[in-house]
Amino acid sequence: MKAALCTHYGPPEELELRDIASPKAGKGQIVVSVKACGVNFPDVLMIQDKYQFKPALPFPPGGEVAGLVKEVGEGVEGWKAGDRVCVSTGNSGFAEEALADARRCIHVPDNVPFDIASSFIVTYGTSWHALKDRADLKAGENLVVLGAAGGVGLSACEIGKAMGARVIAGASSQEKVDLAKKHGADDGFVYPPAPLNRDQQKQLSEDIKRLTGGAGADVLYDPVGDDYAEPALRAMNWNGRYLVIGFAAGNIPKVPLNLTLLKGCQIVGVFWGAATARDPKHAQQSLQALMGMIADGKLKPYVSEHIPLARAGEAIRLLMDRKAKGKVVVTME
Secondary structure (H helix, E strand, C coil): EEEEEECCCHHHHCCCCEEEECCCCCCEEEEEEEEEEEEHHHHHHHHHCCCCCCCCCECCCCCEEEEEEECCCCCCCCCCCEEEEECCCCCCCEECCCEEEEHHHHECCCCCCHHHHHHHHHHHHHHHHHHHHHCCCCCEEEEEECCCEEEHHHHHHHHHCCCCEEEEEECCHHHHHHHHHCCCCCCEEEEECCCHHHHHHHHHHHHHHHHHCCCCCCEEECCCCHHHHHHHHHHHHEEEEEEECCCCCCCCCCCCCCCHHHCCEEEEEEHHHHHHHHHHHHHHHHHHHHHHHCCCCCCCCCCEEEEEEHHHHHHHHHCCCCCCCEEEEEEEC
């Protein structure tokens, strides 16, 4: 089978398309004939040796796949060859076949395309865990989403709206804000690229306060970090919950902790991958609920780019350069 391999740490342009051996299903495992693989920010970090989990070289990036069951291993129940399936694998998705833990696999309804099925686990799983489990977002609250046109950002806008929040989207261009509005945001604002000077940081805080009627954000969803974190924290409402999702802008920020005291707010870490490992049953229930909402048309993951396996590095480059809108998917056909 063909796979796009990270043979050494470096830029995505140096991924190599090679023929490698097909995987074999062991006990409790499934081999998936991959049709589509969603691309996520951990892929950007993994190929540069900057991620928490470090697969042995060489490896195919790509952490969420959708396709057809090819082979079922010993002890696996509820699955058979030909079933439609999606699963988060961590890596190995940039390949024509991928090995998966059967316990993490989700049935894909016939009315859900493979590109959509490969695009919701990491982003919608993260946002559901963040907004429901970690923030306890309530109807009527102000939810501010930074990086609102990215994969996790759009999912946060959609889920937040479905939960009854007033959603305010922050993004780096008006085009991206407008896209977020099409996916649940009620209003939005544009912020400049990092680094931000003092006046730009002050403007970001003022925009959040203005769009929340002066109250500030009840929940702030931040996958961006860097110079955006402190001004966003300064714009929190009393008893607000600031969700640390990631650091797509590059630098991990340092913030004055006295702000949490003055505002009575919380800084809440969100690590969906670790949460799924600690409570896999709850994670599966959440993903099945999300899949049901997608099948019913209540949630609509947005795929902006379909890139063939032979050019898989281009997909990671789009995320690395922060040019991706919604999800980018690598396809095998």
